[in-house]
Amino acid sequence: MQEIKRAAVIGAGVMGSGIAAHFANAGIPVILLDIPQSGFGKKNALAEGAIEKMLKADPAPFMLKKNADLITPGNTEGDLEKLKDVDWIVEAVVEKLEIKQDLYAKLEKIKKKDAVVSSNTSTIPLAKLLEGRTKEFQSTFMITHFFNPPRYMRLLEVVKGPETREDVYQAITHFADFNLGKGVVETHDTPGFIANRIGVYWLQTALVESLKTDLSVEEVDALFGKPMGIPKMGVFGLLDLVGLDLIPLIGGIMKASLPKDDPYCLGYEEPELLKKMISEGYTGRKGKGGFYRLAESNGKKVKESINLKTGEYSASKKAFLASLNTGKNDLKKLLSFGDKGGDFAWKVLSKVLTYAASLVPEIADDIVAIDTAMRLGYNWKMGPFEILDKIGPSWFREKLQSERISIPSLLEKVGEGTFYKIQDNKVHYLTTKGIYQPIARKAGELFLSDIKLASKPVAKNSSASLWDIGDGVACLEFHTKMNALDPEIMKMIQKSIEIVQKDYKALVVYNEASHFSAGANIGLALFVANLALWNLLEDIVKEGQSTYQSLKKAPFPVVGAPSGMALGGGCEILLHCDAIQAHAESYIGLVEVGVGLIPAWGGCKEMLSRWVNNSKRPGGSMVAVGKVFELIGTAHVNKSAFEAKENLYLRSNDEITMNRDRLLFDAKQKALKLVPNYKAPEDESFSLPGSVARVAMSMAVKGFVKIGKASPYDEVVAKKLANILSGGDTDITDDQTSEHILKLEREAFMELLKNPKTLARMEHILETGKPLRN
Structure with a gap:
């Protein structure tokens, strides 16, 4: 199987065009096709219009606007012949079997022998897609299910067919990993695959159950937000984002695809409130609003939410429940609190976790694939089995038993243990056979979390730690809230310089939080300013300058490895490093004028x-x-590491890693390359x-x-x-x-x-x- 050097996407809808944009982000020329439109010069209008929309969209599908130049628009009537030279063709057309099959029949006659064809479907079985196709075509076909928006959502679910060649599978997954930055999860060919099978069930269950309570939409979203490690938009915020009109469509497809006795089908309903909202144009953010909307009051925009009982809107209010207050840092306490919030949270989450446990090995070979899919596809901080470990599998099982709920076999097999455990300084997971196996890491992946399991910090204080990551390289990690920089971090930087100079070859500045650093601790600065301790504040400024200068002048290479936000003082530490190995999704900037x-x-x-x-x-x-x-x-603030490079926050010799899981390894290798004959600037x-x-x-x-x-x-x-x-x-x-x-x-x-x-x-x-x- 050859390299992926050219690609094509057929279907210029939101998903297809987003996939094309992300190919372009990876530096790959891509042809974007859709059905021809009538009128002189209008045949390519759908593809051309999609590119124009993406150039104006926020969040931006392109990491650099000029990446749009790598997309060639066309149409499926006159331009299919152009696909004869591409290496990967992604089909992202409407979810109708006959349309897809007709397209594959045409592609079979055009594509070169080793070119891969993949479908972005998540609802049509692979076997049906391939009906009538030759074994040769089947050997280079698979399902590659991207998540929307393709640039930002890291999950790529992949389904191999019985005839799919292993070298084809390896080539696609390697490219998706290294070039597109995807977390590739191999899934079985079942409806909804992994993330949507569980995620759609979660949304449907939460929606149906919420209509049986007197909870507000804010209370539901607060319960199914931070306490459960779910993005703070929760259930209704996510439904508004997805689009309320898509919910019955997705639900109907899932219901038709699954066995009648599947818990999804048994609990499926189409609430009258939802039907009414859709009919009145309340389809979520793309419409007049959804469960939340923006209204105007006295010339100002006011956020309103719908009453789930009456269907009327009123000013949105912050959720307050005793269970939320008690369980904000302890999910088990929340689930067992006993007020309406705790009862609702248990009713929904217990169904979701039980459902997830019952689906192994139907939808995936192991629990790791399921947890990974929910983290990368729905941005959950923990997957279902990680949540079970957090609350205690045996406690969960006993509570199910007390309610006479059937126990999935995997939940029986875990016994008094946990689904994950540390053994020989490695994370092991429980298999379907009831034994533990270590989680396999790919070559080129290095996780600070793994290093923490196997060792103790070289040095540590309340705000930062220094770790030995092997081969003579140390890693400085911040661990304050939002990794805000404070005097304790400055002390640890100075201490790290002393230790590395004596015992190591190089230093990497890195952490595995969502954001590298939000900048200096403004709250601390404001507190000191309100006390008029100006000399102390000036000392903090001098100390920061001195510390960063010491880092720059250190007699060993220093490599910064940011991901997410690197703002203000977080940006400044990167500017003082010898080199940067940045994750592509690094948002770097000096934002101090804003305050x-x-x-x-x-x-x-x-x-x-x-x-x-x-x-x-x-x-x-x-x-x-x-x-x-x-x-x-x-x-x-640069909206990608590539933009940061154009604006010289990154220099010409700085490098960019597409896959977040490879960032620390790449930064370490970059640091080691700088060691021979190193001289401080x-x-x-x-x-x-x-x-x-x-x-x-x-x-x-x-x-x-x-x-x-x-x-x-x-x-x-x-x-x-x-x-x-x-x-x-x-x-x-x-x-x-x-x-x-x-x-x-x-x-x-x-x-x-x-x-x-x-x-x-x-x-x-x-x-x-x-x-x-x-």
Whole structure:
């Protein structure tokens, strides 16, 4: 089987076009086809229109807008011949068997011998799809079920047919893993596969049961949110996102596909409230609203929610239940609390967990596949069997028995134990035979969680830890809330520098949280500012600058490995690393102006270095400084690691990993490559344009204030930033040192921090999570 160098997607709907965009994100040229439209020059209108929509969409399907240039639009009437040279054809047309079969018959005559054809279906069995096809076609066919949106949802469920060649399967799964960043899960050819079989049952059960209670939609979503490790949108928020009109459609397909005695079929209902909402255009976020909607009151947008009994809307209220308060950190307490919230949570979750346990090995060979699918496909923090371990399988089983509920055999086999356990410093899982096997890791995967099981930290305090990850490389991990940076992290960085210099070859800065770091701890800074402890705050700023400079000047390579948000001080630590190995979904930016401050741990200095001292960037220092002013002054957050590279937050020698599970391994390898003949970077100087640039930047902001695109206080902050980036009150002919720029950062930061309007911005963002435009 050859490499995947060219691809095609047939079907330019939301899913098909999203798959095409993600091929383009991987740097693969892709042909996007849909049925031809009538009218001169309109034949490719569906594919062309899909590309245009994606360029405007938020969240963006493209990691860079220019990736759209890799997609060639076409139509299935005149352009099928163009597919004769592609390596992988993904079919994502309407879920009608005859349409798919007709398409495959045409592709069989056109595609090259080894080209793979796969279907994105999740409802039609593979055997039916292949009726009438030759064995040769069957040998290169499989189901590849992407989740929407394809760029962001990591799960790819794959179904092999009895004739599918192993080399074909390996080529596709390897490409999906390394190039598309997917968590590939092999599933059996059953309705809904894994994630939707359980996920749709969960949504259907929660919806039906909620209509039998007097709980509000907010209470249901709060119960099935954080306490269960489910995204905070919960049940009704997710239904609104999916689209209420799709719920009966999906439900009907599932009901028709499953045996009549399946728990899904036995509990299936089409609530009258849902029918009424759909008929009135309340189809969720894509319609007038759904279980939640935005209404206007006194000129302001107000979030409202529907009353599940009356169908009337009223202002949304925060959920408050005694069970929620008691069980916010203890799911078992929540499920056994006994109020209406606890009773409802137990009724729904017990059905979902029992259902999941009954489906092994029907839908997958083992519990690991099921837990992985629910984490990656529905963004649950824990899969069903991990949830069972959290509450205790024996407790769960006994509670089922007390309610005379049938116990799945796997739940009997676990006995008094757990579905997962640590043995020989490795995670083992319970098989269907009732024995434990270690979870197999793929070559090139390295998890800090595994290292933690097998060892103790080299050093640790309340905010950060240092770990030995093998081959002479250490890993610095933050573990505060949102990995916010505080003085304890600065202490651990300094300590890590001492330890690594003595005992290791290199350092990787990495963690396995959802976000690398949300930046400095604003709450701490605001608390100290309210006490007017200005000397202490200035010491914290100086300590941060000194710590990051020490990291940059360390006599060993330092590699930053971000994923998710790396903002403010979290971005600044990356700017001081020798190299970056970034996950593709890294959102990096200096956002301090949003709270009325400027980057003061060397962020301005480092961005000046990358733009002013970059010989490949034309236009001279004036243009370079202007670009840095734009990036920092607008609190720009790069929407992918690729965009961060274009804006020089990442440099040309920095690399990007598509699959999150491979990030630590890749970062470690990058660090080891830097070890031979390593020399710390020398001090830099900057040729800055001085007062001319400062005046130009200040005038630009003043113009934005006049037209309402910036607030008066934005102008105050921007002038401080302009002063730093232009070099301050110095002669234009003099080169400025790093220390001089750091001094300007400190002075500006402290002056702004003492301003009541900055303190108001800080307080507002802590209370609401939104910036204040004062």
